[in-house]
Amino acid sequence: xxxxxxxxxxxxxxxxxxxxxxxxxxxxxxxxxxxxxxxxxxxxxxxxxxxxxxxxxxxxxxxxxxxxxxxxxxxxxxxxxxxxxxxxxxxxxxxxxxxxxxxxxxxxxxxx
Amino acid sequence: xxxxxxxxxxxxxxxxxxxxxxxxxxxxxxxxxxxxxxxxxxxxxxxxxxxxxxxxxxxxxxxxxxxxxxxxxxxxxxxxxxxxxxxxxxxxxxxxxxxxxxxxxxxxxxxx
Numbered sequence: 348x349x350x351x352x353x354x355x356x357x358x359x360x361x362x363x364x365x366x367x368x369x370x371x372x373x374x375x376x377x378x379x380x381x382x383x384x385x386x387x388x389x390x391x392x393x394x395x396x397x398x399x400x401x402x403x404x405x406x407x408x409x410x411x412x413x414x415x416x417x418x419x420x421x422x423x424x425x426x427x428x429x430x431x432x433x434x435x436x437x438x439x440x441x442x443x444x445x446x447x448x449x450x451x452x453x454x455x456x457x458x459x
Numbered sequence: 460x461x462x463x464x465x466x467x468x469x470x471x472x473x474x475x476x477x478x479x480x481x482x483x484x485x486x487x488x489x490x491x492x493x494x495x496x497x498x499x500x501x502x503x504x505x506x507x508x509x510x511x512x513x514x515x516x517x518x519x520x521x522x523x524x525x526x527x528x529x530x531x532x533x534x535x536x537x538x539x540x541x542x543x544x545x546x547x548x549x550x551x552x553x554x555x556x557x558x559x560x561x562x563x564x565x566x567x568x569x570x571x
Contacts, residue, residue, distance in 0.1 A: 387563065388563060389463070389548070389561035389562055389564070390503075390548070390561040391561070437503075439502075445491060447493075447505050448493070448495075448505065449505075450502030450503050450504070452501055452502050453500070453501070453502050
């Protein structure tokens with residue numbers, strides 16, 4: 348039972364490149380979400396999903412796309428990477444809207 | 460604007476000593492308050508979740524308190540250990556939609 352698995356753990360991109368951060372969960376949770384964590388700031392919500400086929404924007408959605416075709420997977424796509432997207436990204440799941448959050452181990456992204 | 464303020468920003472204590480971390484919030488309407496522990500390079504892990512009616516909740520050497528009237532919470536760590544060195548994040552969930560409000564965290568260093 349792995350919980351929440353994020354890949355890759357580290358990635359370096361050049362400005363303008365695109366990539367996808369993967370998130371998979373084996374907890375059968377409805378809710379999945381993506382956060383970014385920057386020094387001196389709290390975790391900020393990028394996008395979230397309340398179930399397969401349903402996604403919505405969070406606090407800082409610009410420059411990111413998501414999709415939720417299955418309960419297990421919630422990939423985060425960077426369409427054209429910018430240095431401002433250098434950050435640590437966390438995927439999280441929860442059973443319902445008020446339940447405990449379970450986080451992945453994070454993906455550290457550097458955009459040059 | 461919903462806010463979660465944590466203090467102190469950082470703290471250094473000797474192994475075996477106790478410490479208390481503070482969290483003040485303005486989030487409304489309130490659903491629950493969570494404390495997470497984040498080890499360096501890892502994802503946050505839940506310590507406690509407290510609802511409106513709960514004043515105190517313990518998890519081993521960690522005890523969280525909540526005063527919903529004054530909108531304050533504290534996390535008390537007893538007999539600190541080196542493994543308690545981490546960032547502690549206070550998170551408040553609003554009843555208004557899927558809205559988690561994150562504090563910036565308190566960085567705790569326990570020294571021998």
